[in-house]
Amino acid sequence: PGLLSVAYLIGSVTFIIGLKMLSHPASARKGNLVAAAGMFIAIIGTIFLYEEGGTKLGNYGWIFSGLAIGAVVGVIAARKVKMTAMPEMVSLFNGMGGACAMLISIVEFNHMAHTPPIDLSGLKGEGWAADLLRSAIEGLAPALDMQVHGGGTLLIILLGLIIGTVSFAGSIIAWGKLNGRIKDFAFNGQHIVNLLVLAVVVVLSAYMLFNINEGYHAEASGSFQLDGAIVTCFYIVLALSVLYGVLFVMPIGGADMPVVISLLNSFTGVAAACGGFLYDNPVMLTGGILVGSAGTILTILMCKAMNRSLKNVLIGSFGGAKTGG
Amino acid sequence: MTAILEFLQLHIEMVYIVILSVFLGIEVISRVPSVLHTPLMSGANAIHGVVIIGAIIVMGKAESDNYLALILGFLAVILGTLNVVGGFVVTDRMLEMFKKKK
Incomplete structure (x- = not known):
């Protein structure tokens, strides 16, 4: 575990240095390699050193074949793509990252639906002794096949799901627009529909968060199971997030796509950071948040370079007013 | 709600990391020339x-x-690898082009 922490530390530091070098013309290419090397170390470290509750990871066959397939396809796709089609390729890869965050949330939710929470709300004490007790219980929970803080964990899972899915769906639409497969599409009152979709997502999420701890019932077999209503809510939120991602990007003009891709890029960063919270994983957290904040600033800088405001790009096209770029 | 507060309390170091990383990200990027916008976006993507x-x-x-977890996890590994490997290779190609132009 100590060695893994060092690997994660190296990963986090290389991401920072890599981003810094990427923002200077002379060092940009090296910066990319530095970040890639840090990523490699973090991935290898995770595969061989990660353990939870004393057990190491299994399924090495699956992990390595997944890595191999992804790496081969990724290298071929990235090498073959024409220079002019680079932005759409970036958008596609960004969508893959968003989909990855989405899948992680789905699996973790399913895991959660079968493991009842330990309720710590009775443990009201302040100070180091109470904190120690809380962290001891939290540390023991996986071994007991239980979990602590249903609400907090669910919040992180939901954030990862919503942000990752919006980024995935939006990136695929942006990719389709850049290669001409998808045309601009807007209807009157679209921003109201968008807000409605978002409001339903928030309401359903809040419902789940407030009911998660009371939402378990015992099955005849003796195992615990989350109520159907909450599980259904989860998948409705998933579907609405796809819809929101599509509706969000659809009306935006083709010339503004790079700005949108940059924005979705920072979304995926935040989704990755949710994974960092979920697994107490510092490299996912720093990497994700760095991209989230740097990506947001980059989005604003890109708008400025095009002499447009972000608000203009995102809202300007609603109601039929076309964006020129 | 108390559960969420407790979650925050237990993860308070991570909350600090988040806040510091936000400012770090802004600081690191803030003076990038506009020619580097697209490669930087691509690098951040990776x-x-x-x-x-x-x-x-x-x-x-x-x-x-648990076939659901196995299949979705496998897909997630493939997609994540595509993001990482493809992202870094595409960025490298962009910057290679950039160097030749100079």
């Missing part, structure tokens, strides 16, 4: 591929009879 680590953990923890 970096958020760290989400692959979550996919590896999901995959590695999946019980061998």
Whole structure:
């Protein structure tokens, strides 16, 4: 575990240095390699050193074949793509990252639906002794096949799901627009529909968060199971997030796509950071948040370079007013 | 709600990391010339591929009879790897072109 922490530390530091070098013309290419090397170390470290509750990871066959397939396809796709089609390729890869965050949330939710929470709300004490007790219980929970803080964990899972899915769906639409497969599409009152979709997502999420701890019932077999209503809510939120991602990007003009891709890029960063919270994983957290904040600033800088405001790009096209770029 | 507050309390170091990283990200990027916007976006895209680590953990923890977790985890590993590997290679190609032009 100590060695893994060092690997994660190296990963986090290389991401920072890599981003810094990427923002200077002379060092940009090296910066990319530095970040890639840090990523490699973090991935290898995770595969061989990660353990939870004393057990190491299994399924090495699956992990390595997944890595191999992804790496081969990724290298071929990235090498073959024409220079002019680079932005759409970036958008596609960004969508893959968003989909990855989405899948992680789905699996973790399913895991959660079968493991009842330990309720710590009775443990009201302040100070180091109470904190120690809380962290001891939290540390023991996986071994007991239980979990602590249903609400907090669910919040992180939901954030990862919503942000990752919006980024995935939006990136695929942006990719389709850049290669001409998808045309601009807007209807009157679209921003109201968008807000409605978002409001339903928030309401359903809040419902789940407030009911998660009371939402378990015992099955005849003796195992615990989350109520159907909450599980259904989860998948409705998933579907609405796809819809929101599509509706969000659809009306935006083709010339503004790079700005949108940059924005979705920072979304995926935040989704990755949710994974960092979920697994107490510092490299996912720093990497994700760095991209989230740097990506947001980059989005604003890109708008400025095009002499447009972000608000203009995102809202300007609603109601039929076309964006020129 | 108390559960969420407790979650925050237990993860307070991470909350600090988040806040510091936000400012660090802004600071690191703020003086990038506009020619580097697209490569930087692409490089950042590759970096958020760290989400692959979550996919590896999901995959590695999946019980061998839990087909949903196995299949979704496997897909997640593939997609995450695409993001990481493709992202870094595309960025490298962009910057290679940039160097030739200079």
